[in-house]
Amino acid sequence: MIREISQLARKAGKEIMLFYNGKRVLNLNTKRDDTPITSADLISHQIIVSGLHRLTPDIPIISEEGSVNFNKSVNYNVFWLIDPLDGTKEFLYHNSEFTVNIALINCGTPVMGVVYVPAINVLYAASNGKAWKEDGYGKRFFINVKKNYPPTVLVSRFHPDKYFLDKYLIKLEQYKIIYVGSSLKFCMIAEGVAQLYPRFSSIKIWDTAAGYAVAVAAGAKIIDWYGNVLIYGPFNSFLNPGFEVSLS
Template structure:
């Protein structure tokens, strides 16, 4: 299943790149939270949804690009969680920092994660306790987190957190690296960064694939209360996550 999902993510990414490199204008609209959505988001969504149904028609799907009644989903214990084009702002800025995110949730936990960065042609994947980085198709290298004493802190490029300044005031020696999309999770997983603090709003489709990869690589994704980020649909009132911290400690 993992290989099929990786292939699907690459397919969606190749279509995204056709739009990215095209001289034709992109159709941009804005959601209620003022975040952009484009025809490219919808195109990638359709490709991934169709592909996942062909892999297993019995697993339901939650995607950023569709509206769901949470009450209808509450009983789901196994479901796909996807963000077809994570980092739409970065896509529109043409800085390359956007990804295709696909994850499988089982019993409230992301057990499979795939993140493909089509501009860089790099794919990250995980299944349970193993995580990989694939620079060339078919050539995977296992990745693990790094416990370096010199901290590299990863922050969001397009979503600055007001609380970040206070958080950093309590840390002495560190280097900041700003990045778009779920690539922030990937840098933690492959040992380039040690901490990714997030205080602002995210949705469960923003984090699930990265969460799976970081945990498989030996890291943690916890709320600021020290509890692992949870993807249960039975008790939540929305698809929003609480604030969290991705770290190797």
Template sequence: MVEKISCIARVAGAEVMKIYNRSIKLYRYKKLDTSPVTNADLFSHKIIMCLLKHLTPDIPILSEEDITKWKECRDKNCFWLIDPLDGTKDFLLHNGEFTVNIALIEYGQPIMGVVYVPVYNILYAADNGQVWKINSQGKRLNISVRTSHNPIVVMSRSNNICYDQYKLHNYLKTLKNYKIINIGSSFKFCLIAEGSVQFYPRFSYTKIWDTAAGHAIAMTAGAVVNDWYGNPLHYKNINRSFLNPGFQVSLN
């Protein structure tokens, strides 16, 4: 199954790249919450929805671009949770830090996750207790988290994120010799999973489709994904807000 999901993510990513590279004209719109959406988001969504429905017709799908089935997903033990283009702002900035996210949720936990980074042609996947990266040359590499005496803290690139400076200050006091980098999208989870960075604190809300696939990958690689009260991030009891609490991804 995960190989088929990986192929779906690649097909969607290829369509996104046609617009990113301007071989298809870019169209930009605003959602009701004023966040941007493009025809790349919508094309990717259409492809993933069509292929997932063909592959698993009995499993409902919740997508950032189609929330009509959210109650059915809430009431089912198993559903797909997708973000057809995570990091639309990064897509528009042309910095390459956007992803295609597909996760399978079972009893509130992400049990399978695929994150594809189209610009770099890198794919991360987790399933059945195994996690790997397929690099741009097509080589499959097993990955896991790694500690460092000079840890790297990865944080969102978005200028619209207002970090709680008091919480951030207290968080950073627990670390030594750290460096902060800013990266967009669920790519942050994947960098922790492969051992390139060690910590990802998030003090503001996210949507559940922003995190599920990356969560599966980071967790399977050995990371802990908890809210600030120490509870594992979960996808049970979803409601119309689709919000996650603040959380941290760390090595313990």
């Protein structure tokens, strides 16, 4: 199934790029939580949901842009969790770091994940405990985390949480910093470009699930600040707490 899911992410990403490159008129609105939503988010959502319904009609779907019955969804054991356009601000600022995220959750754990980066036509995927990267021609390269000193720390471009970040960096003494948006941070650790990604504030579960699957399959460790693994159901809300991605 991972091949079909990858093709679906690429299809959604191709449509997103039509808006990104100005070939389609982009409509911009603001959601109730004051985050932006565009017509690119919505068309990507429609493509992915339609494709997943065709491939797996019996598996429920939770999407950032979908209408979800929370009381019903808390009982899902197996479900798709998608973010049709992760990093809408990156998309609007034209910095190429936005992604399409599709994850399959089984008993609270992302067991399959696809993260597609449309602007550079690179796809990251994980299934059956293996992670890989595909170029624009579909050529596959298996990836693993890599140690490096001083470590490279990935910091959210729009959510740096400076106070907690400064306290975190003091303990490292030596480090390099790269500011990156979206779930691309998980993938950069998975392929060995970076070694640490601290997140200090809560985050929506669809922002992290696919990247989580890729990073863990590549050998990363992801735990919250109390030492617990992230859980993707049953949940009390669609939020994960802050966490650290590091090398296991």
